[in-house]
Amino acid sequence: MIGRVVAIGGPPGSGKSTAGRRVVDALGLEYRSAGDVFRAEAAARGMDVEAFGVYAEAHPEVDRVLDETMQGLARPGRLLDGRIQGVLCRRRGTPVYSIVVTASEEERARRVAARDGQPLAEARERIRTRAESERRRYRALYGIEVDGEAGDLTVDSTSTPADRVAEEIVTFLRARDAEARA
Numbered sequence: 001m002i003g004r005v006v007a008i009g010g011p012p013g014s015g016k017s018t019a020g021r022r023v024v025d026a027l028g029l030e031y032r033s034a035g036d037v038f039r040a041e042a043a044a045r046g047m048d049v050e051a052f053g054v055y056a057e058a059h060p061e062v063d064r065v066l067d068e069t070m071q072g073l074a075r076p077g078r079l080l081d082g083r084i085q086g087v088l089c090r091r092r093g094t095p096v097y098s099i100v101v102t103a104s105e106e107e108r109a110r111r112v113a114a115r116d117g118q119p120l121a122e123a124r125e126r127i128r129t130r131a132e133s134e135r136r137r138y139r140a141l142y143g144i145e146v147d148g149e150a151g152d153l154t155v156d157s158t159s160t161p162a163d164r165v166a167e168e169i170v171t172f173l174r175a176r177d178a179e180a181r182a
Contacts, residue, residue, distance in 0.1 A: 002027060002177050005094055006079040007086035008169075009149075010101040012127045013108030015157040015165060019101050020081040022166035027173065032073045034082030037066055050126055053133035060141050084138055087149050091142075097176060099169055100151035103158040152176070 006029060010016040017033065024031040041062070042052035056062040070085055074094050080086075086098025103111075105124070113123035138144040153172045157165045 001077050002029065002097070002173055003076050003095070003180060004177070005074045005076060005089055005096045006099065006173060007074075007089055007096050008079060008081050008099045008101060009083045009086055009151065011083075011103075011108060011146075012130045013112040013123075014101045014103045015111070015162055016101040017081050018162045019099075019155070019157070019165045019169060020079050022162065023169050023173070024079050026166065026170045030078045032070065032078055032080050034066055034070050034080070034085060036081075037069065041066075050129045050133070053130055053137070057133060057137055057140075060137070063137055063141055083134055083146060084142070084144055084149070086151060087144055088142070097153075097173055098151040099172075100149075100154040101165060102154060102156050107158045 006023070008016045008020045008023070017035065020033075021031060023029065038052065039049055042049050045052065045055070047055060052062075067084070067088055070080055070082055071088055071092060071094075074080060074085070074089055074096070076095075080089075086096055086100075089096035090098065105127070108127055109120055109124035112118075112127055113120045116123065118126075135146055138146050153169065155165050155168050
C-alpha cells in the first residue's frame with residue numbers, strides 16, 4: 001500500500017479520471033472522485049455540470065461541502081480524483097502525493113466531444129466554461145490559482161496513451177513511497 005494519500009488533478013478532459021482508475025487498479029487503492037459527487041449533485045438538481053458550476057459560484061457551500069467530504073476521505077490507500085484535492089491536502093498537512101494530469105485544450109475538447117457525443121466546438125466551449133468557473137470559485141473560496149499549483153508529478157497526456165500515463169504515475173508513486181519508507 002502507498003503510505004500517503006494520492007491526489008490526482010487536472011483540467012476537464014485531461015485524462016485524470018482515466019489515469020486515476022488505472023492507477024487504483026495497479027496499486028490496489030480505493031478510488032474517490034470529486035467529479036462524480038459534483039455530477040450527481042448537478043443531476044439531482046436537474047442541471048448539467050456547467051450550469052451547476054455557475055450555481056456553485058453563487059453558492060460557495062456547494063464546494064465547501066464537497067471538499068470537506070473529499071478531505072474526510074483522505075487517508076493512505078485512497079486516491080482522490082479532484083481538481084484541487086492535492087492542494088487542500090497539503091494545506092491541511094495531510095501527507096499526499098499530488099499528481100497533475102494535463103493536456104492541450106484541443107485534445108481535451110476532442111476527448112470530451114467523443115465521450116459526450118457532441119460537436120467539437122461545443123465541447124471546447126464547455127471545457128472553457130467549466131475551467132473558468134472553477135478558477136473563479138477556487139480563487140474566491142480558497143485563494144487557489146488552479147493553473148499555478150504544481151504537483152509532485154505532472155504528466156502531459158496530450159499524445160500519451162492512458163496506459164502509459166498510468167504507468168508513469170505508478171512508477172513515480174512506487175519510487176517516492178520506497179524513498180519515504182527508507
